[in-house]
Amino acid sequence: MVVHSNPPLKKQVYDRISYLGTASKVDLMHYFSITSSSMTRLLEEMTSQGLIVVSGLGSSTGGRKPLLFQTNPTYRYMLGLDISRIHSALGLYDMHLNTLSLTRWNMDNQMTPERLVDLVASEAGKFLAAQGISADDVLGIGIGAVGPLDQSKGLILEPEFFSAPSWINVPICELLETRLGIPALLDNGANTALIGEHWALRAHNIQHALYVHAGVNIRSAAMSGGQVLRGAVDTEGAVGQMIIQANGPRLRDKGNYGALEAFVSVPALEERVRTQLKIGRYSMLSGMPPDHVNFSALVDALVSGDPLVTEQFTETAAYLGIGLANLINALHPEYVILGGPLMTAHRMVFDNAVEIAKKNTYHYPEYNPVFTPGILTDEAVATGAAIMVLQAWDGE
Template sequence: MITHSNPSIKKQVYDRISYLGTVSKADLLNHFPLTSSSMTRLLEEMTTQGLIVVSGLGHSTGGRKPILFQTNPTYRYLFGLEISRIYSVLGLYDMHLNTLSLTRWKMDAEMTPHQLVNNVTVAAKQFLHEHGLSPEDVLGIGIGAVGPLDQRQGLILEPELFPSSAWRHVPICTMLEERLGIPAKLDNGANTALIGEHWALRSETIEHALYVHSGVNIRSAAMSGGRILRGAADTEGAIGQMIIQANGPRLRNKGNYGALEAFVSVPALEERVRTQLKIGRSSILSGMAPELVNFSTLVDALRKDDALVKEQFTETAAYLGIGLANLINALHPEYVILGGPLISAHPLVFDATLEIAKKNTYHYPEYSPVFTQGLLTDEAVATGAAVMMMQSWNRD
């Protein structure tokens, strides 16, 4: 029988309360091999420390109404940071992962690592001041970034297609720890997005999930048994190298021929539309120099129901559906979460992707995963980075 003196039991009980939201002592005793008296002492200890609070009384099953506990949302606070190719996001969260403050920056050629760290430092200090907090009130900052990464060393290695060429071998954790005076933890953004969405969907008790981010490139993360699947290398962008057309094109003369990213990515979409405009296809963009066409102008044209742009987005979604079906057939997830600028550009992208994915999923509809854009959408990476930081925190 485990007693509350076990150095890891407090963390396990805290994590269980945090995951379930509101629990009684009986709920916890059903999950942990503790005696009733040991659990009572542990809950009293955690309440005295301010880790948890009494949140009310539950329903009676014949005797006294049970006391309900939840984690204390104001015990400490967390920062979550997304570092992406298009924009970066910083959020301040309480221990219930409520967003207290949020800001974002466009990742242009001037946004070097040092400039972003400066921006994060200023914004973080402003957030703390606005909420009457000090760095001692913060557990740390979780970072979800474009890979490849050296997670253990806290390094962003050699990501492709950043507007600034300075993003090479960046010791991002050390830089932020020195400036903010709090711990930092790094993981790739697809993983933190899935961690965040899994947290937000925890009432669904999801064990197996797939997350796919479609933007400047294609990134993915998978979960089995409630845990992120990690391979021998950080290869979040490897899905983009899935070959879907033998002898097909390459994106910017790199990677595999016929790879998914050559059909499903912001640069590929931009290039296809520019080509169509150059050969004289009619569009509301026809008066614009093709080289000035970018993703922002394409999204605007799509929302105005431009036929050419709609056709190209639909084609992009169809190829994404094919790649998605390949992943589903290999991993068999319960939940499939789609995110990124291409998915959020317009509902037709999500709908068309699902239509093709379902048609190519083996044993569909007998096997039918839930498809969703998630609950956190554009905040998934930053929120998930904060969740990652919280889950790594030692409560003892």
């Protein structure tokens, strides 16, 4: 698949109709500097091709009611793959980004790259068969993965904290293209999550946004002018190395001392609770060997109102709020989207993190960004990966 920096006019018109939902020729003429007859011919060509369909009639401004056009949801399809440390997910989407099929896998110590590729190939085949879709009708598969990555070569480089071995220098695009017979595009999961949520929130016309994923580590992405900000290297997890306490701890004896991820991450939370249990603090988890306490057990205890676990999640949220305030003070986003397992564990975590972030945001409340858990939440990475394929498509 060729990624076009300056897409053809037909694709630009298609993207505009897709963004608006429905559009008349007049709506499009306000946006594109071509003659009325040229726009008419282009819309007729796109309709005959099946790219767009007539969806109804608009309001009259004195003459005939104008035709309204929308993109054809069944013209083609996209696959979106989320590769994360706790769960991975595969979705099949139509051109309106409706989820037609979705499945998830636990990323346990048996989930090597080869096994995940096998499962993706198998499930993708089942998805297409169930929907009566040919592989020729699939534009491609987008992959949102844990970094660091070499995006241009389609490689997952040396991510930390996978349970299974072998997640080093994985040519994930090549593996999936070979098995599926369709193009594959790769980006880090924080970026695709932001792309997905930005699309879902498109009615708000957001130009500047921050996405933070709090899970096994802290991952982030930012957008300015409606475009994802990209640095010289892929460092989606670098925000976790933000120092928030001088001479503080390190996570698993790696990274900076006092880094954000040493206070706000699933491993850090697990370790703090285990330590409290070992020194005799009471909890509904007290009957469990401390070293067997994992994140799933902590979420169950939090939902049940366990005081010790609630205390530790509250502390995690407070530190996250400090990290968020630092990012907000540097980037000045309009929207702050918070995702990941720590955010979805309980609404209390989100609320406490936002409260602390607001208290430490410069010029608050005059400057008051919108905080949201997003609309797509757990499906944001996979959906954004599918959108990446749609954006790269040339319209033919």
